[in-house]
Amino acid sequence: MESNARLKNIHYTSHENLPEQSPMLSENDMDKIIEEYFTKNDQLESMAKIGVGAFGTVIKVKDRNDNRIYALKITTSKGRSNECKILADLDHPCIVKYYNSRLYSDKWLVIQMGYCEMTLKLVIENKNAILKRHVGNKYIELFDYIISWQIYWEIVSVLRYLHHHAKVLHLDIKPSNILCDPNLSHGTLIKIADFGLSIKYEDISHTYTDKCKGSPGYMADENERGKYTPASDVFSFGQTMAHLFNVDMDLEYHIVDYEQPSLLKKQIHNMLD
Known part of the structure; x- marks a missing residue:
C-alpha cells in the first residue's frame, strides 16, 4: 500500500531527531551504561538509539533467539516500576505491547516492548x-x-x-x-x-x-x-x-x-x- 511506503521512508534513528539528553545524566554516561548492559546480555543486539528522555533511553534491539525487533527502554528504576505494573495489565491494539522488565545494577529498569518505526x-x-x-x-x-x-x-x-x-x-x-x-x-x-x-x-x-x-x-x-x-x-x-x-x-x-x-x-x- 502507498500509505505504508510513505511511512517507511522516514526512520526515527538519527541523533539529529532525538530530544536533548537530560541534564540528570550525560549522554556519555548513559552510553557507557548501555554498552555495559549489552556486553552482559548478548541475547539482544543493539541496533539504534531511537529516543532519549529525562529518565532514560529507548533502543531498537534484535533478539538473537527469535530474530524479532523490539524496543528496549533503559530508565532509572526510582519510581518507575509503576509503569511496568500498568503496562502489564493493559490489552488494547493501539497500546504498545509490553513483554517483560528486569532490574539492572539495582538502579536501572529495563523494559522490553513492541517496536514501531517512528x-x-x-x-x-x-x-x-x-x-x-x-x-x-x-x-x-x-x-x-x-x-x-x-x-x-x-x-x-x-x-x-x-x-x-x-x-x-x-x-x-x-x-x-x-x-x-x-x-x-x-x-x-x-x-x-x-x-x-x-x-x-x-x-x-x-x-x-x-x-x-x-x-x-x-x-x-x-x-x-x-x-x-x-x-x-x-x-x-x-x-x-x-x-x-x-x-x-x-x-x-x-x-x-x-x-x-x-x-x-x-x-x-x-x-x-
Whole structure:
C-alpha cells in the first residue's frame, strides 16, 4: 500500500531527531551504561538509539533467539516500576505491547516492548513527505484527511479504554509518545507509549498536591496544581490533534479530489474494515 511506503521512508534513528539528553545524566554516561548492559546480555543486539528522555533511553534491539525487533527502554528504576505494573495489565491494539522488565545494577529498569518505526511527532514534522501536505496550503487532500482522522479515532479508542475499562490516566499524551506503525499491526496505525507518569484511578488523590505530571504545551492547567482527572488526558489529546491538523483560526480545510480514487477506496476499506 502507498500509505505504508510513505511511512517507511522516514526512520526515527538519527541523533539529529532525538530530544536533548537530560541534564540528570550525560549522554556519555548513559552510553557507557548501555554498552555495559549489552556486553552482559548478548541475547539482544543493539541496533539504534531511537529516543532519549529525562529518565532514560529507548533502543531498537534484535533478539538473537527469535530474530524479532523490539524496543528496549533503559530508565532509572526510582519510581518507575509503576509503569511496568500498568503496562502489564493493559490489552488494547493501539497500546504498545509490553513483554517483560528486569532490574539492572539495582538502579536501572529495563523494559522490553513492541517496536514501531517512528513517532507521530516525526510524522507531523514531515507532513510534506508522508501526507503530501504543503506548508501554507489551505486545502487538505483526501488521503491526508483520512489518515489524520484514523489517527484521531484510534487515540479516542485508547482513551475510552483507559478511562472506562482500565481506570487509568495516561497524563502524558503528546506526539512523541504516540508511535506510528507502518506495518498496520492489528490493523492499527498508532500505538500509545510511555506510561511513566500514568496513574490508576484508585491512586488519585482527591486533593491538590505539589506533584506536577505532564509535558509543557500539552499539560492542562490543573495538572500544574497536582489535580488529575480524565479531562487532563482530553486536554493533552486536543493539543496533539491541533498539531496534527494544523488548527488555525484563519485556516479552513477543504477536501480536494484524490488522483487515484480506486486506490484510496481500497486503502480506506483496509483501514476501517
